[in-house]
Amino acid sequence: MPKPxxxxxxxxxxxxxTIDALKEVTNYPLTIVEAPMGYGKTTAVRELLSRDQVNLIWLRVQDSSLSIFWQRLCRQLGEVDYDRSLSLAALGFPGNSTARQEALNLFEDMELKSTTVLVIDDYHLVECPELNSFLEFLVMNESTALHLLLTARHTELQRTEELSLKGYLLPIGKEAFEFSVQDIKAYYRLCGITLKDHEAARLYALTEGWISALYLIMLQYMEIGILETSQDINKLLESTIYQHFPNEIKELLQSLCLLDSFSLEQAIYLSNNTNSEALLTEIIAKNAFVKYDERSKTYHMHKIFTRYLRHLLEGREKDFIRQLYRKIAEFSLKNKNYVEAMENFYRAEEFESLLLAVEADRGHSIHNEQREAFIRFFENCPKTVLLRHPTAVLIYALCLFSFNEMERFQQVCGEFAEAVRCNQDLEPESLAQLMGEFELLLSFTEYNNIRKMYEHIKSAAELLKQPAEFLDTKGSWTFGSPSVLYMFYRESGTLKQEVQNLKEAMPIYSRITNGHGSGSEYVLEAEWYFNHGDFVSAEIEVQKGLYAAKRWGQGDILCCALFLQARLALVRGDYSQTLDILRKMREELYGKRWYNLMHTAELCDSFLQACLKREERIPLWIKERDLDSSGLYFPAKVFLNLVYGRVLLVKGEYLKVLGTAEEFLGEAGVFPNLLGEIYAYIYLAAANEKIFRRTAALEALEKGLDLAAVDEVYLPFMENSDFIQPLLEELAGKSRFQDSIRRILEISKSYQAALLQIRREHFPENRPALTERETEIVQLVVQGLTNKEIGERLFITVNTVKTTLKNVYNKLSINNRVLLKQHVTSL
Known part of the structure; x- marks a missing residue:
């Protein structure tokens, strides 16, 4: 038999x-190609789908980081729709229902010019319950023309059986890639080898149709003319491929094997061999385990081959391996891949360089997902090295504070002070900048005491000659709270002074933080006026807050200002204006990609809907007081309680109000948030009144008034006067709060009249009329049908379904299917 x-x-x-299976990919929203390593999954998907003129978006997973996966996914999606890929990147991985809905909207709106398949290669490396759940959500909605294909050695999606039965999922297992006896004969013939039937059968018995083994045996046959083998895969790789390479190529391969893929520039840098391109061309010509992707200009090693090479690498001297990690880290640092740089400097035990990478990044790449690794870097770093890098220690302290690692934070603050003392040769300006940044950090440890925060802010301003470098001024100033007054009203009798304190502090703080939180002082003053019933002054001040927030791009302050304007419109009985303001808020947030404030906007809307007793309009996460399912931070939790408590009253769950009141008060006392305590006592009074416990109700109400009256905080009582008016009237004649109650009842009368007028004009009798087609589609949505299924049922296109649903959303002032279902159920 001649050799090929x-x-x-x-x-x-x-x-x-294999060909038949992959031809079906574009007929399904999701395909899962599942087979062990070396079955040719990736090659088959890439080659066969490309032959069918399918536009492939290829994402090769390299590690288990969900945030890095999402960043790379968005980057790849930028090839088909750059603008929406930026929005998806700003949104971040959609880990909750609100973010998922927005991600779905963005996927739906992508403009795909041809049949497009998003391939997530080696999905098993990043697979996690959160990602599985999101992909299942995307597929079940089937409202995007983008087809998903996952290649993996194994997957753990929970709903594969349901997805298959409903026609959403095409599962392709390893049997689709196994070579039969006839396939082996045809494959070898294509490669120039003619097999007899018994030889092909013997190869099948040896390999069970595994293409990698068949390929290696073919290479072995070319060398020694034998089709038999008893060797394992590593020995086959050794005898058929690796041993035939010259030492220069062997050295190159071992220098690159810690990476699954790499650029030519990276190959030259890691191997220190300027002849790398020619050597890689030779490697590719001699075996199929290294490939070049012309589109991405990167080389890819097969997992089987990298595993073998890494096994060889374990036998090399430790210093050689450390130098490889160091070079990988240096290349990552040069390309601003800071997290990868830190990780590889750590593996190389190059702590000096690791801290330099931390300083170059300024902590901006470190998120909660990197918490454990980041803490590990610093805890294992020799103290002598740490003390030479006070800037890195400061950044570490900032990150610990954001992680809520307060015990470690206190310890690291001491280490920072020691590091500064040990670096007396620092330039005076650099030292002043560092100490100014540290003072700014310390101001946050005094949240929400404006006076104490201000002392640190003044010290920081005296030291800083330029704005702070390390503070993330793009982060939320309000922690997701829609009210500034809620944040800083901490002690009865001090509200007027707190307003003045913030007015003094904010210009200085804003100057040293590039405008962070700008406008908050005006919003606080506006809320102060609003709460004691001076609605004209409130409107004047909130306009100032709006201007400052827009000028400096402060989305959270904009939310607070617009929320106050919406409440003012409600007081006037102008529901159309209220809805218009909420719409404007959503447009601002989504248009500027302030996705971290999506739940703040929902909280604003829900607060107003609860005032109107429209419980059906409240999202599930608020009804269940589920802070973890939102993008809000813990300091905003008490405001969530304000909405939740009102919802319980509207639903008539009075015993539940009484059961959670102690928890409400406890959480309100953490910072403290006095507004939370005032509302809690009002809810206690209302609930006790409803179950005929008048004495307890009056006691609770008096406790609320005792906190609020001295500061003329009347609005919480006015907003809940529909539940507590009889109590207020009883106290009016015999309580020390007579004047306050008289004012509350005065503004409550016009407020409740305004709400009554809104209910008459806008719901339920005069709900916006839906057309016959809109009603049909809404009914099918409630039944759980996808856009595609609705289109097939009504013989209309998916785009028509989308357009009609958007019209319905606009009419009903909602923005997703969940609220639509709640709306219909409430009719």
């Missing part, structure tokens, strides 16, 4: 069952 030419062994052959 070497170049023929790189010919690709695909069994008919």
């Amino acid at each position: 030419k070497k170049n023929l062994t790189r010919n690709l052959y695909f069994p008919k069952r």
Whole structure:
């Protein structure tokens, strides 16, 4: 039997069952290609779908980081729709229902010019319950023209059976990639080898149709003319491929094997060999385990081959391996891949360079997902090295504070002070900048005491000659709270002074933080006026807050200002204006990609809907007081309680109000948030009144008034006067709060009249009329049908379904299917 030419062994052959299976990919929203390593999954998907003129978006997973996966996914999606890929990147991985809905909207709106398949290669490396759940959500809605295909050695999606039964999922297992006896004969013939039936059968018995083994045996046959083997895969790789390379290529391969993929520039840098391109070309010509992707300009090693090379690398001297990690880290640092740089400097035990990478990044790449690794870097760093890098220690302290690692934070603050003392040779300006940044950090440890915060802010301002470098001024100033007054009203009798304190502090703070929180002082003053019933002054001040927030791009302050304007419109009985303001808020947030404030906007809307007793309009996460399912931070939790408590009253769950009141008061006392305590006592009074416990109700109300009256905080009582008016009237004649109660009852009368007028004009009798087609589609949505299924049922296009649903959302002032279902159920 003549030996084949070497170049023929790189010919690709695909069994008919593989071809037939992959032809079905574009008929399903999701395809899962599941087979062990070395079955040719990636090659088959890439080659066969490309032949069918399918536009492939290829994402190769390299590690288990969900945030890095999302960043790379958005970058790849930028090839088909750059603008929406930026929005998805700003949104971040959608880990809750609100973010998922927005991600779905963005996927739906993508403009795909041809049939497009998003391939997530090696999905098992990043697979986690959160990602599985999101992909299942995306697929079940089936409102995007983008097809998903996952290649993996194994997957753990929970709903694969349901997805398959409903026609959403095409599962392709390893049997689709196994070579039969006839496939083996055809494959070898394509590569120049003619097999007899018994030889093909013997190869099948040896390999069970595994293409990687068949390929290696073919290479072995080319060398020694034998089709038999008893060797394992590593020995086959050794005998058929690796041992035939010259030492220069072996050295290159071992220098690159810690990476699954790499650029030519990276190969030259890691191997220190300027001849790398020619050597890689030679490697590719001689085997199929290294490939070059012309589109991404990167080389890819097969997992089987990298595993073998890494096994060889373990036998090298430790210093050689450390130098490889160091070079990988240096290349990552040069390309501003800071997290990868830190991780590889750590593996190389190059702590000096690791801290330099931390300083270059300024902590901006470190999120909660990197918490454990980041703490590990610093805890294992020699103290002598740490003390030489006070800037890195400061950044570490900032990150610990954001992680709520307060015990470690206190310890690291001491280490920072020691590091500064040990670096007396620092330039005076650099030292002043560091100490100013540290003072600014310390101001946050005094949240929410404006006076104490201000002392640190003044010290920081005296030291800083330029704005702070390390503070993330793009982060939320309000922690997601829609009210500034709620944040800083901490002690009865001090509200007027707190307003003045913030007015003094904010200009200085804003100057040293590039405008962070700008406008908050005006919003606080506006809320102060609003709460004691001076609505004209409130409107004047809130306009100032709006201007400052827009000028400096402060989305959270904008939310607070617009929320106050919406409440003012409600007081006037102008529900159309209220809805218009809420719409404007959503447009601002989504248009500027302030996705961290999506739940703040929902909280604003829900607060107003609860005032109107429209419980059906409240999202589930608020009804269940589920802070973890939102983008809000713990300091905003008490405001969530304000909405939740009112919802319980509206639903008539009075015993539940009484059962949670102690928890409400406890959480309100953490910072403290006095507004939370005032509302809690009002809810206690209302609930006790409803179950005929008048004495307890009056006691609770008096406790609320005792906190609020001295500061003329009347609005909480006015907003809940529909539940507590009889109590207020009883106290009016015999309580020391007579004047306050008289004012509350005065503004409550016009407020409740305004709400009554809104209910008459806008709901339930005069709900916006839906057309016959809109009603049909809404009914099918409630039944759980996807856009595609609705289109098929009504013989209309998916785009028509989308457009009609958007019209319905606008009419009903909602923005997703969940609220639509709640709306319909409430009719």
